[in-house]
Amino acid sequence: MLKNKHQLALLELLHQSELFSHVDDKSLEPIINNSHRISCGKNKYINFESYKSEYCHIVEQGEVMLSRVTNDGDTYVIDVVNRGCVFGITCILEDGPDSQMLVETIRPTVLWRIPLNILRKIMAQNLNFTENLLQMEIRTRLVQDVEIEHRTVQNAPQRIACFLLIQCAFIKESPVTINLPYNKKLIAAKLGIRQETFSRALKTIKKETGTKVTGSKLIIEDIDALKLFVCEHCSLNYPCQHSLSGGRIY
Amino acid sequence: MLKNKHQLALLELLHQSELFSHVDDKSLEPIINNSHRISCGKNKYINFESYKSEYCHIVEQGEVMLSRVTNDGDTYVIDVVNRGCVFGITCILEDGPDSQMLVETIRPTVLWRIPLNILRKIMAQNLNFTENLLQMEIRTRLVQDVEIEHRTVQNAPQRIACFLLIQCAFIKESPVTINLPYNKKLIAAKLGIRQETFSRALKTIKKETGTKVTGSKLIIEDIDALKLFVCEHCSLNYPCQHSLSGGRIY
DNA sequence: CGACGTATTGACTCGGCTCAAAACCTGTGG
DNA sequence: CCACAGGTTTTGAGCCGAGTCAATACGTCG
Known part of the structure; x- marks a missing residue:
């Protein structure tokens, strides 16, 4: 054919x-x-x-x-x-x-x-x-x-941090540079928060974990600090395989 | 055998x-x-x-x-x-x-x-x-x-009202009498809220929809009022079949 | 009747939402 | 190369829903 x-x-x-x-x-x-x-x-x-x-x-x-x-x-x-x-x-x-x-x-x-x-x-x-x-x-x-x-037990900064960890997938060594996959308003919506809250929460993450943010580019200086910031407030352990691996269907 | x-x-x-x-x-x-x-x-x-x-x-x-x-x-x-x-x-x-x-x-x-x-x-x-x-x-x-x-777009009274509507399943005529299936703390936990909030939210429902509450027994005087109270804030239409029908697996 | 678990109420705090304004980016045309 | 327009992001001020902690009330079962 x-x-x-x-x-x-x-x-x-x-x-x-x-x-x-x-x-x-x-x-x-x-x-x-x-x-x-x-x-x-x-x-x-x-x-x-x-x-x-x-x-x-x-x-x-x-x-x-x-x-x-x-x-x-x-x-x-x-x-x-x-x-x-x-x-x-x-x-x-x-x-x-x-x-x-x-x-x-x-x-x-x-x-x-x-x-x-x-x-x-x-x-x-x-x-x-x-x-x-x-x-x-x-x-x-x-x-x-x-x-x-996550929506039950985590707050906005933690949810965002979790999203960031998933973005840098299985990478283990700091620092990691990532680009946000789409605009912040949409990321916020996906996480179930407002973009204003997103913006403020990102500042919290910056302060708490030493992550650098310029526009849609992030430099995670210390990935362990991020893990510490969020993974305790989850029932899974990093790297949480089935959250990472693609292949979801709807 | x-x-x-x-x-x-x-x-x-x-x-x-x-x-x-x-x-x-x-x-x-x-x-x-x-x-x-x-x-x-x-x-x-x-x-x-x-x-x-x-x-x-x-x-x-x-x-x-x-x-x-x-x-x-x-x-x-x-x-x-x-x-x-x-x-x-x-x-x-x-x-x-x-x-x-x-x-x-x-x-x-x-x-x-x-x-x-x-x-x-x-x-x-x-x-x-x-x-x-x-x-x-x-x-x-x-x-x-x-x-x-629901956890994204509904508040506590609405989520409880939705739970109540599911409890009275396909019944169409008011008034309906139902018994809560287990204690209020657990219902609250299932809905992702605290029992104190549950208690206060139930009072809101009483006031807004004329539902009577005595202990674990509820009399829904006007089921349409309940529907009006919650079903607009949902993407499904009452009776929302697949929320009702049992047969979930985990 | 007392005791223990469950439920309600009160007072207070705080996270996230809302609305509005300012700042920043990006692309376009002069 | 600059000016402007549109969209995006950040910041500010104020509000409100839900959480927290503590005290009280209610129920039920010995």
Whole structure:
């Protein structure tokens, strides 16, 4: 089967993504042939109108915000995701509930719309895929569990510090230089705090842990000080594997 | 195979539970024969020492609190569960992360310890079971999602009111009389607030919605007033199915 | 009846929110 | 290269919800 360059990019994406990495090329074929490529600029809404969806999406490039909107207009940011992330898979099983997410690009983005019934066929034939999906679902649930814990027992500076530790992943030696992955208002929203509070809390972190901040660039002089600042107030131990490893699905 | 009365009770429990209800008796046989019955009083810890568990549990009767403990001793209540609930199934797949829950009975309780490798065998043979597990895992994750939303956008009286609405399930006509399922301190903990705040917030609900409170008995005079009080501040619509229907797993 | 656990109330503190203003950045066009 | 506009971030002042600690009231079970 002849493939164009977009389809080849999709194939590579599927190979790299955690959910599809163990599926053989033959089974991926129907996905390639039936998915729809969406390319759009920043601040666009995807799939907003349809709640009970027959599609899921995978991000090829760019960045996407997943959020929920209450009936009176408040929003809560579920997560901000990029290349390789799958969302909308919640309703892969018939008669399951849907997730009612609002999906908005925060920079120019390419993503693919995959019909769920294609995935259902793969499930029926491939126990590996189903188990992999289950594994990722479990992991996502655990991360959320920890998220609730943090919102219950941690204050704003601690939550931000935890976010920073996750940004510098498994790096062990100080100093570490990192760039914030998106703007501060969005990070704040993801952590469930206001940007003003974020700004002030960052100053607290600066003072307490000797971290340097210039714009969106941070220099963590002493990573152990950061760990001391936050990891005692958590049920996990650094490096908290399943918070770090990607591969969450929504 | 001759079964004793405890084993018969387990069989009945499995039949009624959402996770196992579609599994045929022949496949349930190994569960019956290899599970261990645990009967204990209130305020006992179950399975505390072993994090990376080879067992899951199902509650036959009584009530159990699932919680997490941070390194500095703070606790957060994940859920309070009773008959039919399965927990510890998080590590059903090898090399997955464990959930590190603290499990404590809050009244005299009977539960069964089921070896996970027995369930793995059922998974390998029974796609229905695996899909059912996946479905429940997805539903649990969605409930948690809504939980995070509520902790972000709702205040204490609203969260309590939501809890009350769930208690009276699908009942549509006022007035409704309900009994709180366990003591107020624990309800408060489950909602992520202090018992003093709970007490004061309940008074607010009384004033705002005309609900009557005497001890652990509540009379909701006007269920629409309660809905008005809380459901606008939520992304779901009453009756919010997947918050209500049981069958969460942990 | 007394004792112990549970629940409520009061007084106080404090973290994070709100609203408003100022400062800073970045890109654009003259 | 500068000026300006728009967006983002920081700072300030004040408020309010929920936490804390301590005292009191209530319930229930011996």
